Amino acid sequence: MNLRAVKGMNDILPDEIGRWHRLENALRAMAALHRYQEVRTPVVEPTALFVRSIGEITDIVEKEMYSFERHDEKLTLRPEATAGAVRAYLEHGVHAREPITRWYYLGPMFRAERPQKGRYRQFYQAGCEVIGEPGPLIDAEMIDMLVALMSQLGITGVTAHINALGGPETRARYREALLGHFGPLQAELGEDSRRRLATNPLRILDSKDPRDQQALGSAPSILDALGDDDRAHFDGLRRYLDRLGTPYTVAPRLVRGFDYYTGTLFELVSDAGDLGAQNALVGGGRYDHLVSDLGGPDVPAIGFALGLERVLLAMPDEGAGKEPCIVIAPVGAEGAQEALLVARELRSRSVPVEVDGRMTSLKGMLRRANAVGASHCIIVGEAELSRGVLQVKDLLGHAQEDLPRADAARILADRMRAARPAGGA
Ligand code: HAM
Numbered sequence: 107m108n109l110r111a112v113k114g115m116n117d118i119l120p121d122e123i124g125r126w127h128r129l130e131n132a133l134r135a136m137a138a139l140h141r142y143q144e145v146r147t148p149v150v151e152p153t154a155l156f157v158r159s160i161g162e163i164t165d166i167v168e169k170e171m172y173s174f175e176r177h178d179e180k181l182t183l184r185p186e187a188t189a190g191a192v193r194a195y196l197e198h199g200v201h202a203r204e205p206i207t208r209w210y211y212l213g214p215m216f217r218a219e220r221p222q223k224g225r226y227r228q229f230y231q232a233g234c235e236v237i238g239e240p241g242p243l244i245d246a247e248m249i250d251m252l253v254a255l256m257s258q259l260g261i262t263g264v265t266a267h268i269n270a271l272g273g274p275e276t277r278a279r280y281r282e283a284l285l286g287h288f289g290p291l292q293a294e295l296g297e298d299s300r301r302r303l304a305t306n307p308l309r310i311l312d313s314k315d316p317r318d319q320q321a322l323g324s325a326p327s328i329l330d331a332l333g334d335d336d337r338a339h340f341d342g343l344r345r346y347l348d349r350l351g352t353p354y355t356v357a358p359r360l361v362r363g364f365d366y367y368t369g370t371l372f373e374l375v376s377d378a379g380d381l382g383a384q385n386a387l388v389g390g391g392r393y394d395h396l397v398s399d400l401g402g403p404d405v406p407a408i409g410f411a412l413g414l415e416r417v418l419l420a421m422p423d424e425g426a427g428k429e430p431c432i433v434i435a436p437v438g439a440e441g442a443q444e445a446l447l448v449a450r451e452l453r454s455r456s457v458p459v460e461v462d463g464r465m466t467s468l469k470g471m472l473r474r475a476n477a478v479g480a481s482h483c484i485i486v487g488e489a490e491l492s493r494g495v496l497q498v499k500d501l502l503g504h505a506q507e508d509l510p511r512a513d514a515a516r517i518l519a520d521r522m523r524a525a526r527p528a529g530g531a
Pocket of ligand 1: 187188225226230389392414
């Protein structure tokens with residue numbers, strides 16, 4: 107039997123987890139500073155929620171959802187979290203309690219995409235959603251927060267691309283312009299784009315098909331189709347970003363794979379690290395009609411999600427040191443009994459401790475203590491206990507001493523605290 111993880115779904119082993127924790131801590135700190143509160147929604151939602159919010163004619167809904175049926179319910183592993191957040195917002199009547207809702211989430215998402223570096227079938231997103239703010243002030247704050255986060259994480263070569271999709275009227279106008287442009291070129295397009303010409307021509311702009319590239323090069327810009335309100339919103343966003351000094355690039359071809367988007371759209375891309383083709387670190391935008399489309403009041407909203415794997419690929423490796431710890435090596439039955447008590451005393455003083463319970467040779471236990479990077483190995487043997495002491499080997503200083511049994515935990519905890527580098531956790 108050859109049982110392996112599902113293709114595109116990764117194990118994250120303990121030697122990588124330090125970087126994950128650092129990123130997650132930075133994300134939670136950023137969220138707290140901007141007064142976002144965490145929401146946790148289920149990983150499984152009714153399929154209809156994604157079809158209605160993301161849209162039927164989108165790559166995600168057409169090809170990438172993990173859907174199944176159980177007890178006559180059609181269910182889907184969430185491909186993203188905005189739809190679930192809005193469902194929870196409505197289900198719990200949050201709109202009736204507060205005019206502005208600022209939520210963040212962090213967790214796994216599932217899309218049956220073709221796996222490659224930076225693109226997986228289970229991946230982690232952290233995202234923020236602000237429901238109840240029409241923008242563009244909040245749009246600018248969000249983009250600025252993300253640009254600052256990337257710089258704080260040491261990620262270089264980051265560009266914020268912004269675009270405006272406009273409301274339904276702008277979109278209808280732009281749709282006509284796209285039909286006028288792509289219609290006569292139909293024969294040159296790939297089959298996906300030809301189909302989308304009839305269903306959702308905006309999605310053609312997102313096409314990676316080489317056959318479409320020429321027609322895409324000369325496609326009209328949505329910025330020329332913006333109505334007055336949409337243009338005022340976009341200009342307002344740009345003025346805020348200019349005032350903040352947040353660098354950005356206007357990207358009139360930026361469209362994103364969800365039908366719920368309405369106005370401001372943005373992506374942060376980076377040419378740093380190991381990203382390769384999957385260089386979008388963050389994607390987001392306004393979805394001013396999603397709350398009402400899902401049966402709620404007419405409340406505007408904006409949000410984004412950031413891909414943790416991609417950010418980790420772009421983040422410089424700072425070679426994290428191992429957390430200092432102590433290994434206890436018990437010798438003999440009496441030593442084993444006492445070892446658990448010594449470990450408990452050290453842990454109560456916040457010292458991470460591992461007891462080697464194999465009862466093998468002292469040499470083997472010392473080898474393991476060195477391998478895990480322990481600063482000390484405490485030998486709890488019958489001979490030492492009968493003298494009222496513990497034998498302590500300082501593995502970094504290569505010294506050895508006997509400490510009184512009663513004071514050993516306090517003395518070692520004090521020493522480890524003193525040895526900790528300034529600013530360390
Ligand atoms: P999205 O652009 O589909 O937007 O995903 C956001 C980010 O998740 C991407 O920029 C990327 O970093 C990461 N990501 C997406 N797919 C994969 C994958 N297959 N493997 C690895 N990372 C991936 C959304 O999901 C929207 N819900 C964002 C949003 C929130 N808009 C408004 N509110």
